[in-house]
Amino acid sequence: MKKVLLIHNPTAGDAAHDKKALTGELKNAGYEAAYFSTKTSWKEIPRDVELTVIAGGDGTVRKAVVNLIEEKHEVLKKPFAILPLGTANNIATTLGICGNTREIIASWESAKEMPFHLSSLESGHEMHCLLEGAGCGVFPFHIQNMIKNPMEDGLGTQERMQVDLQRLLKSISVYKPDYCELLVDGLDHSGKYLLIEALNIKCVGTNLFLSPAGDPFDDKLDLVLMKETDKEKFANYVYSKIMGKELTLDIEPIPASRVSFRCEHNLYHVDDELIKNKDNSLLHVRAARKTVSFLVTERPTFAKAMVG
Structure with a gap:
């Protein structure tokens, strides 16, 4: 299984998007998820992953990217993927990311990495x-x-x-x-x-x-x-x-x-x-x-x- 880091805002979405549901969806698609809540210390994030999945809204995406940059974390060398669970989801909308969680995860198999300028x-x-x-x-x-x-x-x-x-x-x-x-x-x-x-x-x-x-x-x-x-x-x-x-x-x-x-x-x-x-x-x-x-x-x- 491909190992991924799942950064999750536990207050985003509903019961269908809690820790158990998200890690289960990822496992069914062939991903082993190392779960990380945004309420946890950013210094505890693992380094040996192939993909960082951010599950939450725009605030969660920004928080994850900014904190990882401040920590100069190794995962920045790998791509990010978004599971949009927020209210507006402007970043995901701009990137053309839409559909339900299962559809978005399935799309990663053929997805390409694109450089996003901050x-x-x-x-x-x-x-x-x-x-x-x-x-x-x-x-x-x-x-x-x-x-x-x-x-x-x-x-x-x-x-x-x-x-x-x-x-x-x-x-x-x-x-x-x-x-x-x-x-x-x-x-x-x-x-x-x-x-x-x-x-x-x-x-x-x-x-x-x-x-x-x-x-x-x-x-x-x-x-x-x-x-x-x-x-x-x-x-x-x-x-x-x-x-x-x-x-x-x-x-x-x-x-x-x-x-x-x-x-x-x-x-x-x-x-x-x-x-x-x-x-x-x-x-x-x-x-x-x-x-x-x-x-x-x-x-x-x-x-x-x-x-x-």
């Missing part, structure tokens, strides 16, 4: 690794509101998606765009913004497809900029998702290697986490700082955005 955000003397995106404006404002007023327990995936979208719509309506100093590959784009988002993948948040062409296999960021005049457009897009539709934003991202910014609100995020910028210094996002490999059945297509 970007970084520098805040003072701190360095943050990003897989999804980083920025300022209404997104970190919304994340802050969700932290202050968490969802009630027991909600299903679709219910959580709906609550998050409805609260995001509220955040968009009340957020006041502020002045942001912004440099894109050295060119000045400063002004008042509703949202500044440097993307590593095509969707963030609650499956918000801000950059349908966002390709983690290239060496560029996709910078999405929205000004106050875009507030109604963005609100309509979020409302369409609440109603079960999928419009496409007619906002063309800017390809960039380096994005530097700071805003008057001094509120920023990396992926789904808020970050501190105590002296409100200029933050720097750089593309393709590190590379890890993910298994994909075929190279996903990243079509250019079309007006919906």
Whole structure:
């Protein structure tokens, strides 16, 4: 049997995705799984594996990759595979990973390793690794509101998606765009913004497809900029998702290697986490700082955005 490392968020998914069920599915497919819970010390991870399987949502994928990089762990030389068990699963969606657990595991037999470029955000003397995106404006404002007023327990995936979208719509309506100093590959784009988002993948948040062409296999960021005049457009897009539709934003991202910014609100995020910028210094996002490999059945297509 091929030996794999299974990194599992035990709070993700349901009983069909607990330790016993996941290790059983892997065994049936010919994999011997060394189980590791995200609640355990990362120093206890075994080294002699051929594949690292991450079972959880986007937060679990980020936590696993970042912690293994910090530990300079041997498993980084081997590819990652994702069993998406979270709410949004933006990383898996970007990589074209879909289906039930059994189907995804079966697909690994013919899957290929693809280099996934990790970007970084520098805040003072701190360095943050990003897989999804980083920025300022209404997104970190919304994340802050969700932290202050968490969802009630027991909600299903679709219910959580709906609550998050409805609260995001509220955040968009009340957020006041502020002045942001912004440099894109050295060119000045400063002004008042509703949202500044440097993307590593095509969707963030609650499956918000801000950059349908966002390709983690290239060496560029996709910078999405929205000004106050875009507030109604963005609100309509979020409302369409609440109603079960999928419009496409007619906002063309800017390809960039380096994005530097700071805003008057001094509120920023990396992926789904808020970050501190105590002296409100200029933050720097750089593309393709590190590379890890993910298994994909075929190279996903990243079509250019079309007006919906």
